[in-house]
Amino acid sequence: MHEGGTKVIHINFNSAQVDEVYFPQLEIVGDIKTTVNRLAQALKLNNCSLELLAFRKRIKQVIHEKDNDDSYPLLPQRIVADVRRGLDKDAIIALDNGMYKIWFARHYHTYMSNTVLLDNALATMGAGLPSAIACALLYPQRQVMAICGDGGFMMNSQEIETATRLGLNLVVLIVTDSAFGMIRWKQEGQGLDDFGLEYNNPDFVKYADSYGAKGHKVEDANQFLPLIGSCFSEGGVHIIDVPIDYKENKALFPKQLRNA
Template identity: 35%
Template sequence: MRAADLLIKCLEQEGVEYIFGVPGEENLDVMDALLDSDIKFIVTRHETSAAFMAGTYGRLTGKPGVCLATLGPGATNLLTGVANANMDFNPVIAITGQAGLNRQHKESHQYYNMEAVYEPVTKWNTQIKSPDIIPEAVRKAFHTATRERQGAVHLELPEDVAAMDVEAEPLPVLGHSDSSAEDEVIAKAVNMIEDARHPLILSGDGVTRGGAAHALRGFIDVLDLPAVQSFMGKGTVSWEDEHSLLTAGIGGKDYITCGFAKADLIIAVGFDMVEYPPERWNPDKRAQIIHVHTEEAETDAHYPVALNVIGNIESNLEKLAQAADRVTRDNNWVNDVRQEALDELKQFENDAHFPVKPQKIIHDLRSVLGPEDIAISDVGAHKMWMARMYHCYEPNTCLISNGLASMGVAVPGAIAAKLAHPERNVVAVVGDGAFGMSGAELETAVRLNVPIVVLLWRDGGYGLIEWKQLNDFGRASNIKFGNPDFIKLAEAYGFEGLQVTDSSKLKETLEQALALNKPVLIDCQVDYNENVKLTQKLGEILC
């Protein structure tokens, strides 16, 4: 058979449902082979969007999302989304075409050494120089992408190799072996927690990836432990749980700062340092760390690990809960911190100011979405507000890219999320700056008949950068831009366009958009004067 056909058979063997990408000359054989496969190829309007879709799909399903591009500019366009997935620990297989082997030794049209380019942003990458190694390369790629910590893998297929004949078959799919911590390690961890005066859990994305939220909640209940979540760990503990101190990660002080200041022991569960630099929450290096993860932590002076509890996170949490005696702690301070944060959100329920305040947008969005509905935040000022105030019932229901944190992820991500979970409402929360980077994927949503809602926060500038400029220098520099008529633009793509002109009508507009069960864009002007006000308010917090 043709090597390209063998590649597709190997992808089928791995259970691939979708490939997101842009076709090109150097992957003609692969595109032709797809015509005889049940794998659906999702044509995107930009390669970066294809990788964003693959990353979101991988995050939500636990199966690697697959994306494809041609050589040269196709591969470099794909790169940002692949790097984003890798730093967010989302499993992705990126496949790129390449010039034939017979012209790689010399200056050649569109040829760059993409193995070298992809090396820093992937867990593993290789060029398939012989069709005979395709089964091994694909099996290793999927095994590597899904092994903790998950991430991106790159396979490069030269055009002449793709057209070669080969006699081979896909390899069988094998899962990963799990291990758990030794009993003596579990016992030591329990003793440290019981001896601590003010232990605190910091829950990260690894809990979600490991499907360990239920085990974490059981562990918290037995030891009566307060818990805070990173941006990417949102929902690992329900916001309705009395132990939940909600989300940490915004720069500077916040209500949860008092929790970190009080803690003498932090149990970091599935926490990756890329999520929230330890220097921000353990500045004096005073609190000791119990590190519960699948692998040992990166070395960091502000992350003094007193004990590693390494292995399957779910299994180790269950062992910790079983080894501990049920206790009741004096957690009145937790109730106080929780109430202050929750009251802040509640007070904007009936806010009538226009343009709409960020707090009002988030309050109304939370009120219309169900516990398992999905909100995907892009990157910008709105991300900080969503991270801080959009509270979750379940994991993976508020997706926030906080590794590479590339702008443009929300719209393509929402399309992938709806493909992964057609039964759920999916809302892309995006600023006008980020929308300009991937807004062409509105056409993709319409073509696929994917009923997502795009909630556009419009302020005519790069709001997060302005926020930081005003904080640091007291003035803004070169952050404003012009916008199209977003309603006309949405309608030109085939979306329903809804305009918010009255804050009191926002919730009603959101409900209308979800009820339409079709692609909808909501244009909502936002008042980012609240950004600096928040900075001032947080600066006044006393622990």
């Protein structure tokens, strides 16, 4: 840690993987839920706590300031906000990997444990849809949504056949930009040329229909939230194509993360 840097306490099931970006000064290795509950019981409200509460309030203001932005393609903040507003508190989202995953990890508010599934270690593309199918099989009474980028979805898109054949209730949200968005962000952050990142997508509405699912294309920001509700009310397998505008990436995420 450089002089005057932030002190970090690592709380996890495993020891920290130390690198130039992440190097905690203290580690608590064990069950996360138990650790946090014990810490909460041990802490007492003081002036520092009040400062943290004020800081938390400012963070929440920043998180929610563009929840209702009407621009199209949709901003990541609007997509995350509408997904949260459109789902039950016990709904499960299974995230594939891409820039949208970072937005969801930072902005999506959870009410129950194990309601957000994401692969933050290997960051494997293509895992979102199969993970969501497993959730829908295990919890048929709960809302389940797979959230994928167009690149990640196409790596395992054939599993839509599995979902329809099994008669699952599942909504698949495809966040589309016709590019490998995270790689573009990293290349730009490292001063590299924008190369080999763009591709063409199929018509996802027709693609859904070809497997016996129902496809939808969001063409207006205010169409998105009602569409989520109607898909879950109707039941079955639905694919929602929602175009995303990643112009907010530079403003929110630091250069250190882009270069990680």
